Amino acid sequence: METLQERTETYREWKKQLKRHYRKFAGFAKEAYRYEDVEDVHQARVHCRKLLTLLKLLDPDDREELRVPLRRAFKALGKVRDSDVLIADFVQRKEDAPDGDTAEMLKRYLKLLRDRRLRYVAKLEKRLRPALRGKFRRRWDDYLNGALQEQAAAVDATAQLRRLEAKLEAKQAELRELAAQPDTSGLDLAETLHEARLIVKEIRYVTSEADFALKPLPGGALSFLPVKPLQEELGALNDSRVRLARWQDANPEALGIDPDVYRRMTDRLRGEMERRIREVSLANLDERD
Known part of the structure; x- marks a missing residue:
């Protein structure tokens, strides 16, 4: 059975991890919807996934209702990230195309992919905002300083x-x-x-x-x-x-x-x-x- 000191230390570790990943997620997410560097999208998504994993351990039923806005953000980031990966792959295939017909086909397909990515990027800020704005942050801070203590002891x-x-x-x-x-x-x-x-x-x-x-x-x-x-x-x-x-x-x-x-x-x-x-x-x- 854990001592009070051990429970306190465990709670601090959970809190530290959650704070770290949310800080990184929020920082990369704000850069992601400006879409100046594809790596911002990737890193925002990675830290969002880590947050979702930790919260699922601590609060499987999502009683604190923190996972829904994070899941929506994760999904929106995923659409842009998948587009980035696809475009990079097909750009290389176009360069390596064995004939002109294949190169022309891939050129047209890349336009479709880029047009689709533009639509995803245009929606990104709207999808990310609910997990970044003040209302969510206040709930987040309340959770870290409140319900997390009980969950950390019980998980x-x-x-x-x-x-x-x-x-x-x-x-x-x-x-x-x-x-x-x-x-x-x-x-x-x-x-x-x-x-x-x-x-x-x-x-x-x-x-x-x-x-x-x-x-x-x-x-x-x-x-x-x-x-x-x-x-x-x-x-x-x-x-x-x-x-x-x-x-x-x-x-x-x-x-x-x-x-x-x-x-x-x-x-x-x-x-x-x-x-x-x-x-x-x-x-x-x-x-x-």
Whole structure:
């Protein structure tokens, strides 16, 4: 059982982490809607996700109603960030295009992506403001100095981490069942692996941002899973999944090009995604060191 001094120290650690990530989120977010540096969007989103992870541990039912404006901000930042990543990828593909028809097609597709990104950026300030303005900040400060103390004393972060690990193992079993079915498509597998990726990312943030509240396993590790390499593998796969899905949102008529040229690019993107699926080691976790 924790002593009063230990409870006080634990509360201070939670408060320090929450204050740090909110300060960073708010700072990057204010720069993000000016949209002068794509890294501001990325960093605002990272710290927003870390805040959401910590608050989910402390207040699973969101009784303090702090997560809703942060989730909306996270979603808006994600749309811009995904657009940034897609545009950078297709700019490189245009430069490496094997022929003029492909280069012209990608030039037109990039215009579609940039126009879409402009719409997302235009909405960014409106989506971020509720998590930055004075009303939210007052509630935030009240939470840090009030309800957080009780939540910090009550939370069992280790138990929640073990539940996340069990959830990932269940997703692993689901993947094996899907892979065994002959009619399972690459997109079906990629979507399930995307769901696994979100769990892996949550596990990683719990172990990195709430390590002070976790009981280590024998040997000192906080999780029995190889979280960082899994996250990298699944992140690369997710990029290929999103790339294919967004490409298929367009069509030859919208791009004004030969359907055969469009089909070749579709096949190339699908092949890249399927190769990423084969490279993911999630289905072989038991064989990893």
